[in-house]
Amino acid sequence: MPIRQMGLVALLALLLTGCALPPLEGRHVSTSIGPGEARANPLGDAPAHQKAAHPGRTGVFLLSDPAMTFAALTHVARTAQRSLDVQYYIWHADLSGTLLLRELLDAADRGVRVRLLLDDQGTRQLDAELAALHDHPNIAVRLFNRFMTRDARWIGFLTDFDRTNLRMHNRVFVADNQALVSGGRNIGDSYFGSTEGFFFSDLDILAVGSVVDDVSRAFDQYWQSRSSYPADRILPTPGKEAATETREALDFEADAIALDPQVGDLMVAVRENYVVGQLLEGKLDLEWAPTRLVIDPPAKGRLRRRDSDKATCRTGQAGTRYLSACRCP
Template sequence: MNVVMRAALAALLALAAGGCAGLGAVQRAEAQRIAEAARDTALECDDPVGRCARESPLRALASRAYAASTPDAPRHYALMLDYGQDALLARLDMIRSARESIDLQTYIFDEDDSGHLILDELLAAARRGVRVRMLVDQLSALRNVDTLAALVSTHANFELKVYNPVLGRARISYPMYVAAAACCWRQLNRRMHNKMLLVDGIVGLTGGRNYQDKYFDWDSSYNFRDRDILIGGPVTREMQANFNAFWIAPLSIPAAQLADVGRRLLRTGAPQMPHEPFEAPDRVAAVSRQADDPLLLGHRLADAVLAVGEVEFIADTPAKHRPGQRALAPSTGRLRALIESADAEVLLQTPYLVLSRPAQDMFRALHAREDGPRVVVSTNSLAATDSFITYALSYKYKRRYLREFGFNIYEYKPFPQNAPIDLDATRGLDPGWDLAMAGEADAGTRALAGIDAEHRDDARRSGPLRVAPGAGDSGPPPGQRTQQQRLPLDREYSALRYAGVGVNRPVPLRRAGLRFGLHSKSLVIDERVGVVGTHNFDPRGDNLNTESAVVIDDPAFARALAASIRNDMLPQNSWAIGPRDKAPVFPGLDYSLGKASERLPLFDLWPMRYATSYEFVPGPACPLPPPPDHPDFRACHRPVGDFPEVSIGLKPLLTRIVTAFGAGLAPIL
């Protein structure tokens, strides 16, 4: 390292250190005292038993499951939440039904409309007399220090802790992030990825969704197609025990005792709760009314509940983050055991198809079995993903996935035609758009005409933009702040939050439109066992993040989950991945050179890829799409390129550059 570089690094570390000096013991105690002294103790409810809770059909089912259960024959009710609006309604219903306690644990908690709505509901429950505990990961939750300082000071029944606060702060700036990467890389990378909402210890919810508009179909440019599972019954005791383990862990720090929050309290006392006006107040009011409508809740939620028997909650604990910890994490070990138990089929849905080496060995062994199961994978395309760099690494190993593991892969389209998404809620549709007049337009654009992700900030200021179907992706106006510049919170791969252009936002597409990306993490074994949780089936989940999932051994539930995943793989929603047509000259040499290049640790520059994307072409001989491993696959599909819908200069070259160093990032990704 030359002198200039050393000086620059020293200056950067000094700048970061100046803002991250921790509080002394006396200061921490005083900040905590200020917060506690400011907390309101008054209750807005004079019912000490029911605490003015609203009757809930979901809570009623949970109570019924507990009443019908015996130690030898537990009973549960399960509700799969595919629609974002239903997932939000379920959360509101659960919170408003609380009589004793609410425990919320999450990775991302943004301060947008959905985040503020949930905070308002949690604080209202606290003022009714309900004990509320909120545990958030440091890197991706609550962007404003004033919000944190206000929350820890607001009410005696509300407690807030931050998990694994690197540098002893609730929020870190970019220089501090770099300093943390230099001094504390191991701690920085080990995050709490668990997501849980638990009410009164009898009804719980987990799954892929964080607390941010795009997880509930409330974003006008890019939303996640995600999935949660709500459970009522005895397994919630295990969920409660797991939350308690995190709550009392040394890595979970009361927010008032962190340097930035504590200094805010010491400097000016407890602030008022900041609350920017809702960007779509009518939408917030509408969903709030719906959450109090018993007929609507019954139709959209309770009527879709399935009665199931034994349910298992698998979850990591903070012990996964102990120094020197090498044991296989409980979530990873149980998921691998389930996959290895498959006889006929493994149906896997993950947003990021990046596998750890032990996982690769497992799938290679499954494929080598004479009676090995078929493995079908639903994942993101480059056009749909929110993480460019993880897709690049997946792209690097497609030959391995298809040839050595026998995967059938389907990549989600950015404009799915019949996904479980509430289009009205997104406000991304042009109010004047007449679907009946769009007969000649592309179906994906007809259904999802909206605005491109590049225009997100402008849209938040002025409402939905009118964009013609098929309009080009021209980028933001000069001087407009883009998503990449905003350093967004929505990074599952927190180690790459501050990476460069193209990593922190979806890539530009050939046409404008309301875009969707897959975010659900689910697994079905032989259509007899269904799993919904937080684990991306990736190295981060295996080794770095703590994870959780619900396992339901029930054929009816497994079939329903499988049907949901298979719908995402339909031709109108996904492209199939298959081998490219063989090179007309020396095909064997082309394959061997590509395979050798793939194995290089630093460079992967062979221009010909083994696999590419295919679109189904229906016809008399092809009424249904054959899978990629079927002999008739090529006869019923046409190739559409490695990166369909993507519009970016020199994309193939850029992708290969990323995959070149991406191989070295596999342990992080």
């Protein structure tokens, strides 16, 4: 066989080997805490009288300002007593992304169980940090629809396009199954306005009430999905000492970033703590309304081309956006 052909065969074998799926046997099973299982949490306790006045409804506050949204995420994390369930499509390794990773680490250090589920398309440059966080006894990291070739993800699109092109766009940040932040923003400077270049104009909501448990149950569906892989089955596993050093470096870097003028507006918003502070004082002007959660099934990550024409539309109540959901095997 000519050398060129041998080289092509070897490259093809390498690509196919690099895309092999790790096993899921023995994966730890965990679920969201029930609505009544959390320790006393001000996020749930403060609006209790409003909940009683609006049974079965959800209290919503619109987060239109990006700095205010960042502050809300920060203080929701700081107020958590027992659990944080965090699910995002993109988490950038930039200033705001580093600061919020440190908030998750701080929560875990004080005993909060943290489950972090990220779409693997949006985790570039975070492998070392995610592996180190996953090594923490109170943090579990999972990657949705993973890429086995970390530095050349185009290989995944080349060899398995039907699967790798189906991503998880969910964005939720839930504390103690009592309060959540969700909406259009991913985690990164371009979503919180802390960049001098291009940035996105998005909306999020802070919500308490009946829909929070629905979102937690939906998180569990994605967490237990066969498309969600524990980080230690995808990423190189650091030794205990290396993982500790990486977490300490993350903590040190976050302290330095907090002094960076580029995140000045974010730090001011965190100090003012308007949204969560007003919620804890029972003064936040929540809009109470019937709410229905509509999600794509997590099995879409295993969809094959032959099923792509089998789609159904799930429609919500009046005012709910219509979503397409794939009927997957």
